[in-house]
Amino acid sequence: MSDPSFDLTTQPWIRVRLLDGSLAELSLRDLFARAHEVTMIAGELPTQDVAVLRLLLAILRRSLPGERGTAAWGRLWRRGHLDPTQIEEYLDRWADRFDLLHPVAPFYQVASLQPPKSGTKGIANLIADQPREGRGLFTTRTGAALDTMGFAESARWLLHLHAFDSGGTKSVAAGPNRSRSARIAWCGGLGMVVIQGETLFHTLLLNLPIASKDSDPSRDAAAWEAGLVEDEQGAVPRGPVDVLTWQSRTVRLVHEGDRVMRCIVGPGRPLTLDNRHHVEFMTNWSRRSEKTGGLVLRPRTHLPGRTIWRGLPALLAEVGDDSLHPGRWRQWLSSLREDEQLGAGQLVGLRIVGVQFDSNGGSIQEGFDDGLALEADVVASPVLRALAVSAVGDADRGARSLGDLAKELAEAGGASGDIPGARQSIAREAGYAALDHPYRMWLRSLTADTDIDEARLAWRRTVTRHVRTLARELVDGATPAAVTGREVSRGSGPSAKTVYLDAAIAERRFQKQIRVSFPDLYAPQKGAAE
Structure with missing residues (x-):
């Protein structure tokens, strides 16, 4: 036999x-x-x-x-x-x-x-x-x-x-x-990034950096x-x-x-994570300085529960950006577009995949993945990368403003302890959820011919429209106690003070915060009457 x-x-x-x-x-x-x-x-x-x-x-x-x-x-x-x-x-x-x-x-x-x-x-x-x-x-x-x-x-x-x-x-x-x-x-131990194409054939090639510096076939070998x-x-x-x-x-x-x-x-074979950026192409990296004066690159993992677009500032990092270092996947995709091996308007998908372990690394607590579509030019062009990243910052400011409003409404209504902070977190996440689909559609619309200033303004109008709608719902749902208001404490120590806070005041503070965050939406239009 x-x-x-x-x-x-x-x-x-x-x-x-x-x-x-x-x-x-x-x-x-x-x-x-x-x-x-x-x-x-x-x-x-x-x-x-x-x-x-x-x-x-x-x-x-x-x-x-x-x-x-x-x-x-x-x-x-x-x-x-x-x-x-x-x-x-x-x-x-x-x-x-x-x-x-x-x-x-x-x-x-x-x-x-x-x-x-x-x-x-x-x-x-x-x-x-x-x-x-x-x-x-x-x-x-x-x-x-x-x-x-x-x-x-x-x-x-x-x-x-x-x-x-x-x-x-x-x-x-x-x-x-x-x-x-x-x-x-x-x-x-990695924050996996996969570039996706229309078919598996395209996905395989998009994840295949083959520049001369990427490997030495005579030295490299598979496990088998x-x-x-x-x-x-x-x-x-x-x-x-x-x-x-x-x-x-x-x-x-x-x-x-x-x-x-x-x-x-x-x-099996133990392998440390540090400084493997020359051989591991499917993750981004964080830079940190050692006490000895050396520089260490370590894989940057994804935050569980955070959508891919909220992590774009790290995914689209520039060389020299604070503690971030771009992954080879991004550099290769940029090279393909710059050398015109990928045509203008080429749509690709970015997908992040990862797992979260317990504090001892002894069991998997959660697995997660998320993806979005964008033109390769958004990854290759420094100007479009900066626009995409700044738009995430706009969403952050809008969501934070919404969270601050929810917290103040809770305080005005007499809530104490962990409740105001919890309301703040819930409202902030609601803001991100409302902006999730609009951001993905806006990002997908960016091309090499995009008017940067107009695209930025269009996105900021979208942010303010959505967070103001949610803010209106929060204020309309305020408790009678919050509408009446009360005195609340601000600060601590010698600088501590008591201020009066009600729903109307909280709403005005929110509107002011939005105007400060997005001043270009409120600037006088050219040709407007003096």
Whole structure:
């Protein structure tokens, strides 16, 4: 009887959404051949989709080592589909390493990994949305699905484990340090940014910086090319492909028949986050000065619950902007537009993906993702970037003014303790929610031909219109006590004082704050009577 096998290059396992909206599972070979027919990867979680995308990018890089520079990239882009010849040749060369059940070198696993005395663990330790010993927050599984998993889904979660697994104590001592203690997996420490195109073909190329400085194909290598994980002692990435396929865990899947029943998970190759901007292209960075006088770049993570557009000041950071440093994804997209490899008016999507861990990094508390559409010129043009960022500042000022009004209305009504602050936060978030769709539509309308001053004024009119509508609702809903008013304390210590505050006064203060925040909306028009 032949050994069991599940060849990821020929067996369908990658869940995708096709152009007609239907879902399908494709093998690696089929996916690359049909990437132009696929809208997006559509796995169980957005983080899983990112993990699969990073595998595809690694294979594409290793299949096309001779393609260098924006001009070469442009030729690939204009073809409209991937040429399967080189990709097929590469997959043929390494086909045995893509076998999930290979007896010696199973894909992304260590065949010799032995379970601890307590035995193997259930598949809950492989799945991000599955409760682990009471620590999980939610699950999409019930019944028998809690106990076993097919090979296709196991492969997807295996990639996710290496990319986003939580830290802490694992079931078995493994890795170079022969320890059970593991750091958060590599992608879990990043604020992932994915550039999306109309099809998966476009998405793959948009996330494929291939300038000469981006990698040395003769030095770089994927995990399956470098030997077994347990033999890897180095913690210095050889290049972007090494990072894309970084083995953050040492794993072995335990199967019976055609189902994965259990797993063994231990620490993998440790990798510090600092100064990896030359090899990690899918995140932005923060700069910080060390006491030794050196400069450290560290991945900038996303704030859970904050929409992507509110984080644009960090995403579209300029070189030298305070403590921010732009990611390679943004620099590459700018280069493609500047070199006219992407045409004027090219629409792209920006998507952020991330996870929030508990304070010890031992469990995933929340996963989040968000995206928006904009023209590539908004990313490439310093003027349009500055306009998009300043518009977020306008929204911040409008939302803060609304929050201040809600707080003062609460104080005027006699509320005390945490209540005024809570009302302030609720109103501020309501302001952002009201501006969410308008900002996305306004951003999408920006082009290389946009009149900057008119676009700025148009957005500020939108901000003031929405926050004033919400302010009117707050004032109309004020309690009788707030309408009557009362004396409230302001300041502390020697500067403390008591002032009278009612709903009318709070509203006037709000209107003044709006006029101060947006003076250009109230400036005398040219030609107006003196």
